[in-house]
Amino acid sequence: MTAERTRVAIVGAGPAGLLLSHMLAEAGIDSIIVDSRDRESIESTIRAGILEQGTVELLEKIPHSRVHEIGDRHDGIELHFDDEAHRIDFKTLIDRSVWLYPQHEVLKDLIAARLEAGQDLRFGARVTAVEGAETDTPRVLGTDADGNDFEIVADFVVGADGSHSAVRPTVTGSRSSGHFREYPFAWFGVLAEAPMSAEELIYSNSPDGFALISQRSPSVQRMYFQCDPLTDPESLSESEIWDILQRRTPGHDLEEGHIFQRDVLRFRSFVASELRHGRVALVGDAAHTVPPTGAKGMNLAIADVVLLNEALRRLLTENDASGIDNYSEAARKRIWKSQHFSWWMTSMLHLQPEASEFDRLRQLGELRSVVDSEAGQKYLAEAYTGWPLRTDV
């Protein structure tokens, strides 16, 4: 086996890894990206849907990006509780918006742009170890799509390999080292062939539990409802699923249709104890996980990349290590704000299994404090549409 050489070895072709390689290339820095999955699987996995304004402003600059062609701008969301609907109007409150543009479409754009630029992007290549973090030549070891071992020697290695990161132990000492919280509920998610029931997302706190009505396209809708984390996705019939969704969104007569995909998504919060060790760093879900209620996961991954790109550009083109030395601390500020927002939206909107009447009435009081106050609505709008992206690493 001959070791190959690049400047930055990126593990993971998710939004974080692909965007980082694009930004590094703009600064003249070569990279190799390896991903254990094949291209088709990466481009078809349904995950995030909501992009913050800053994320869109970055992605729209990617050659051939279709974010404005396929994506839909949303200027607000509906908060539904106590049989009342309240619109949080982002545009009027803070003149910002979000875009509904599914993550797999973002990935198609990024992969096409990287391949067109001649990017060394390897599918089906699984990384098993990262060595030499404390040297100037860290190495990535793994097995390629043909079952052959490979080794890539780089000036820097980035773990953009998601929540089960193989790179994380090199940075933190173990896969689980960090701050962790598990929630006593999950989301039952469905994709349905149905017309849109609403133009914007509906976040509904009902006495039976939470429901989220989201969109994908004029003919396919994405919806979720709170369930027990151990629920078997096949345990409910289509009509039982529609009954739950209808009951939890009173006042909305949801358009029903065939449910062709269903999954149960468990809720976790996690922040790795370290984001960098020597010449190895973590970005995106490899560094943190948030519950999906605030739609922050992919956006936070992009925010990490903006910081890490600046730190790597200074390290690799100006031999200035100050940015990379400060990367963990700088990134953590937004990570913990996003953790808080995701936790807050989750706790405010979901029914806790052991909730007393006091807990339930207090929760409704909390929601009313938000919608009755312009300051409360503005905080939600600022956090949801995304704080400005920072490069001051």
Ligand SMILES: Cc1cc2nc3c(=O)[nH]c(=O)nc-3n(C[C@H](O)[C@H](O)[C@H](O)COP(=O)(O)OP(=O)(O)OC[C@H]3O[C@@H](n4cnc5c(N)ncnc54)[C@H](O)[C@@H]3O)c2cc1C
């Ligand atoms: C159902 C659902 C809904 C969501 N909704 C939203 C939303 O509305 N808004 C939002 O912002 N976020 C949302 N998220 C979160 C968002 O999808 C993630 O935060 C985002 O994918 C993180 O990007 P990433 O690049 O860090 O990691 P990933 O997208 O997980 O990419 C990691 C890549 O690394 C590869 N990989 C893993 N291990 C290895 C290895 N050993 N060797 C080589 N390659 C490897 C994987 O194959 C993968 O392609 C949602 C997530 C889910 C599951």
